[in-house]
Amino acid sequence: MSAPGPLDLHGLRAQPSWRAAKSHLATAAMILAVVAIAIPLLAVVWSVVTRGIGVVTDAFPEFFTAEIPVVSRRKGPGMGPAILGTLLVTGGATLIAVPLGVLGAIYLHEYGQTSRFARLVRFMTTVMTGVPSIVMGLFVYLTWTLRFGYSAFGGALALACLMLPVVIGSTEQMLRLVPATLREAAYALGTSKSRTILTVVLPAALPGIVSGSLLAIARAAGETAPLLFAIGAATAYNPNLFAEANTALSVQIFGNATSSFVAAQDRAWGAALTLMLLAFVVTFIARKLTARFALER
Amino acid sequence: MPDELPGGVLRGPQAHADRAFRGIAIGAAALVLLILGMIALVMADRARPVLAEMGLDFFTSKRWSPPHEKFGALPFLFGTLYTAAIALAISVPVSLGVALFVTQVAPRWLKKPMIYLLDLLAVVPSVVFGLWGVLVLSQHFGLGRSFLTAGIILGIMITPIITSLAREVMETTPAAEKEAALALGATRWEMIRAAVLPHSKGGLVGAVMLGLGRAMGETIAAALVIGSALGQITLDPFAPGNSMPAVIANEWGEADHMHRSALIALAVALFLLTIVVNLIATAIVQRSMARSRGKS
Numbered sequence: 036m037s038a039p040g041p042l043d044l045h046g047l048r049a050q051p052s053w054r055a056a057k058s059h060l061a062t063a064a065m066i067l068a069v070v071a072i073a074i075p076l077l078a079v080v081w082s083v084v085t086r087g088i089g090v091v092t093d094a095f096p097e098f099f100t101a102e103i104p105v106v107s108r109r110k111g112p113g114m115g116p117a118i119l120g121t122l123l124v125t126g127g128a129t130l131i132a133v134p135l136g137v138l139g140a141i142y143l144h145e146y147g148q149t150s151r152f153a154r155l156v157r158f159m160t161t162v163m164t165g166v167p168s169i170v171m172g173l174f175v176y177l178t179w180t181l182r183f184g185y186s187a188f189g190g191a192l193a194l195a196c197l198m199l200p201v202v203i204g205s206t207e208q209m210l211r212l213v214p215a216t217l218r219e220a221a222y223a224l225g226t227s228k229s230r231t232i233l234t235v236v237l238p239a240a241l242p243g244i245v246s247g248s249l250l251a252i253a254r255a256a257g258e259t260a261p262l263l264f265a266i267g268a269a270t271a272y273n274p275n276l277f278a279e280a281n282t283a284l285s286v287q288i289f290g291n292a293t294s295s296f297v298a299a300q301d302r303a304w305g306a307a308l309t310l311m312l313l314a315f316v317v318t319f320i321a322r323k324l325t326a327r328f329a330l331e332r
Numbered sequence: 333m334p335d336e337l338p339g340g341v342l343r344g345p346q347a348h349a350d351r352a353f354r355g356i357a358i359g360a361a362a363l364v365l366l367i368l369g370m371i372a373l374v375m376a377d378r379a380r381p382v383l384a385e386m387g388l389d390f391f392t393s394k395r396w397s398p399p400h401e402k403f404g405a406l407p408f409l410f411g412t413l414y415t416a417a418i419a420l421a422i423s424v425p426v427s428l429g430v431a432l433f434v435t436q437v438a439p440r441w442l443k444k445p446m447i448y449l450l451d452l453l454a455v456v457p458s459v460v461f462g463l464w465g466v467l468v469l470s471q472h473f474g475l476g477r478s479f480l481t482a483g484i485i486l487g488i489m490i491t492p493i494i495t496s497l498a499r500e501v502m503e504t505t506p507a508a509e510k511e512a513a514l515a516l517g518a519t520r521w522e523m524i525r526a527a528v529l530p531h532s533k534g535g536l537v538g539a540v541m542l543g544l545g546r547a548m549g550e551t552i553a554a555a556l557v558i559g560s561a562l563g564q565i566t567l568d569p570f571a572p573g574n575s576m577p578a579v580i581a582n583e584w585g586e587a588d589h590m591h592r593s594a595l596i597a598l599a600v601a602l603f604l605l606t607i608v609v610n611l612i613a614t615a616i617v618q619r620s621m622a623r624s625r626g627k628s
């Protein structure tokens with residue numbers, strides 16, 4: 036018997052087949068989908084950056100500090116009062132929604148767990164996440180603004196209503212990640228439950244909670260609909276959180292977008308760039324925190 | 333689980349502090365119920381005048397004429413559903429394709445930055461999309477302000493959201509199932525059809541429904557690009573139209589008593605519609621998540 040000849044490598048190579056072709060076609064379709072979404076999203080960012088940057092740099096730093104022209108067809112800066120308004124409204128909403136949301140999540144995960152009331156609250160939190168922002172705006176208008184007038188605080192209330200369920204949801208997820216052994220160790224040392232939660236559980240979950248809250252803040256800062264009803268319209272600085280009409284970047288973009296004056300449209304692009312950068316920076320910090328949290332675990 | 337531990341059996345001042353803290357936490361949780369209850373009560377109360385006047389005509393009549401106190405919301409209901417349908421038609425295939433690419437095809441070095449970028453795009457404010465829609469898309473692409481423009485903008489907006497949910501669901505496919513398919517000689521596409529898609533079907537449906545809820549509730553972008561036409565019920569995508577949230581945002585400023593009541597009634601209808609969609613979505617997602625957890 037002669038020794039076997041060299042292996043026929045050609046026969047082992049994958050044969051071109053319609054099955055392989057179909058798979059390649061599917062992969063091509065996926066790449067096409069990536070391109071299809073990349074184009075419009077990048078186009079939006081590109082428009083905002085290219086049209087906004089000129090507006091901002093032409094009058095730097097007045098664009099960020101000057102008051103908004105009362106006559107909207109007049110050229111020139113600024114968005115100062117809107118930037119202050121956005122910070123006031125978003126900051127106010129954060130101060131209301133984050134502590135309450137964290138406390139609510141503490142109840143759900145540390146106390147209520149699977150009790151009927153906790154399940155009801157969890158269910159309603161999901162429901163609340165889906166409430167359209169304009170409905171929240173109308174609700175705050177009817178219950179707050181009609182009685183106390185326009186103010187940044189009304190806007191903060193509306194945004195807080197939108198943020199609350201998001202903060203509860205993300206915080207509960209983070210509390211779930213805290214190992215039970217940490218709690219057990221604290222209890223073994225004779226620590227009371229509330230003290231365990233405040234000094235052991237919360238610090239352990241803190242980066243995750245902060246990151247979840249920052250994402251909620253980034254979303255809230257861009258909201259327009261709830262502010263339309265609650266904060267009124269202003270063109271001058273109003274540092275008072277609780278009184279008088281105010282304005283915000285998102286409201287200014289909405290108002291100027293439909294203007295037929297190029298000057299107003301320019302200001303809208305500048306405001307859009309400012310708002311987008313603000314949201315990106317907050318998101319960026321949140322992601323960094325998440326990454327660190329993941330590393331520590 | 334922590335409740336069964338002996339943390340809560342202390343006596344003295346510590347026990348009081350413990351109970352007080354528990355009370356505060358319960359109060360914060362109950363706030364969710366309170367706010368939702370108040371929304372339902374306040375809005376229903378304010379919507380009553382117009383519903384008493386119009387009856388079911390509010391939902392079936394096509395005539396919306398505030399000066400004549402005629403409020404038929406059918407065109408806006410139609411506009412909301414129609415633009416949401418266009419948005420889904422655009423967004424769903426793209427989202428699924430991107431999610432499949434990220435989870436099954438992309439090499440590791442490409443995967444991370446893509447996820448990062450999609451997350452970043454999910455926080456671009458809706459008013460910025462609206463601004464782009466009204467000043468770029470509707471002007472330079474000859475679309476005008478129409479159902480189609482609104483549908484496209486909404487579709488672009490909800491794509492990062494659906495993609496990120498779809499990606500998370502696909503990520504939970506057990507590696508063993510994928511490897512089993514590949515070991516039997518399946519191509520990548522066959523593996524996706526045999527392992528990934530059946531596994532994540534429920535979650536994907538839920539993700540799409542959540543996107544639908546988003547698209548229907550979105551106010552500002554729609555208000556800017558939909559064209560604010562009254563009484564339009566047409567399938568022509570290039571016709572200007574209107575949607576429920578857009579009408580509320582655009583007409584609230586000039587509305588008087590009865591008109592406002594009608595706008596609030598619109599908000600109530602929108603509220604109920606989005607809640608139903610979201611609840612179905614959540615139920616589907618949770619059931620499929622529970623099933624996949626039980627399996628792996």
